[in-house]
Amino acid sequence: MSESYPRPPNHSMAEVVETNNKAVFKPKITVFHCFNAISSTAGADSNEYDISAVRMPCSSMTREVFLLRAFEAGADAVVVMVCPEGDCRYMEGNIRAGKRVARVKKILDEIGLDGKRLNIYPVPEKDLNTIDRIIKQTVSDLAGLGPNPAS
C-alpha cells in the first residue's frame, strides 16, 4: 500500500477584489521552477496577481499530478520555468518536464480547462528580465482565458 503525493500549498485568500461594483479578476499563478535556472520569483511580485512558487532541484521533478493539483488548489495558470535545452545540470530534466507539460496540457483540454493555462519556458540562468516577461505574458493570456473554471 502506498501514500498519496503531498499537495502543493493553497493560494492566498485574496481572490476577487470588488471595485465600483465591478469584479476585478486577480490572477493566481503557480510557478514551478528549477532552482538552477532561477533562485526565486520574488522579483516578479505584484499587487495585480498572486504568485505561488514551487522550487525544484531539477525540472525533472515536474510531475503531472503536481501540475494538476496546482489547478485543484485554485491556480488560474501554471508556469514551469526550466533551464534552456542543453543546459540542464542533470542532462535531460528540462526535456522530461516538457513532455509532462505537453501531456497535462492535453488533459486540461479534455477536461475543458484549456491547455493554454499551462506553459513551460526556458529561462537563461538568473535572467530576471525573462521571468518578468513570462509572468506579464501569462497575466495577459489570463485576461482572455479568465479565472480557472474548476477553482
Added chain:
Amino acid sequence: MIVGQQKPLAEIKAEVVPFSKLLILGCGTCVKTCFAGGEDEVATLASSLRLAFKKDGRQIKIEELTVERQCEDEFIKEAAAAIARNDAVLSLACGAGVQMVANRYAKSPVLPGVNTTFIGILEKQGLFTEKCLGCGDCVLDVFAGICPVSRCSKKLMNGPCGGSHGGKCEVNPDTDCAWQLIIDRSKDFGQLDRLSTYVPPKDWRTSNAGGPRKLVREDHII
C-alpha cells in the same frame, strides 16, 4: 508482463458519473511498469477527475490507493476498508485484477479504468511491444526464439509470406517481419536448415479458443 493503456478520460468519467464516493485502486505490478495503473497514474487520474467534475459544478470524493497486485487475494485484502468507505471502485489493474476485486467484494461495483492490451516487454523506455499471445503451447524452440503466433501478422507457421519487404511487414511497415527475424536468427545459430521442416497447423485448443483455461497445481493445494 501484461501491458495495458488507461482508458480515455471521457470514458472513465462516464463510467463513474453515478457515484459520489469513488475509490481509484491502482496495481503496483504490470500496469505500473507500463504507466497505466500504478501510484502515479492513480494520483493523476484522481486529480483530473476532481477537476473535471468541479468544472461541471459537481463534487466527487475520490480516495486513492495502490496495492502491490490486484490479481492476488492476499494483496486486495488490504483494500477492504477503503472499498467499504466508497460507492464504487475504479480499478486501474488489468482485466484479471478487476475481476479478482469484483469477485472478493461482491457488493461493490468494480469498474475498469484500463484497457488490457497484450503480453509484452519493455523494449526501451516508453516503448512496449507484444511478444506472447498466451496460446498455451509454446513453439519458440522451433522458431529460434521468435514467436510467429504473436509477432507474425498472419500467424504463419511456415513463412515468410509474399508481403515481407526489406524486413518489414506489409500489414504495417513499422512492424518487423517476424519471419525475417526467425531466418536471420536461425542463420546466426547455424540452424537455418531446421526451417525446411514443415510445421503442421497450430492446434488452438490450448488457447482461449478452447474456452476459459484453468491451471491446477495439486502440489500447492492443501
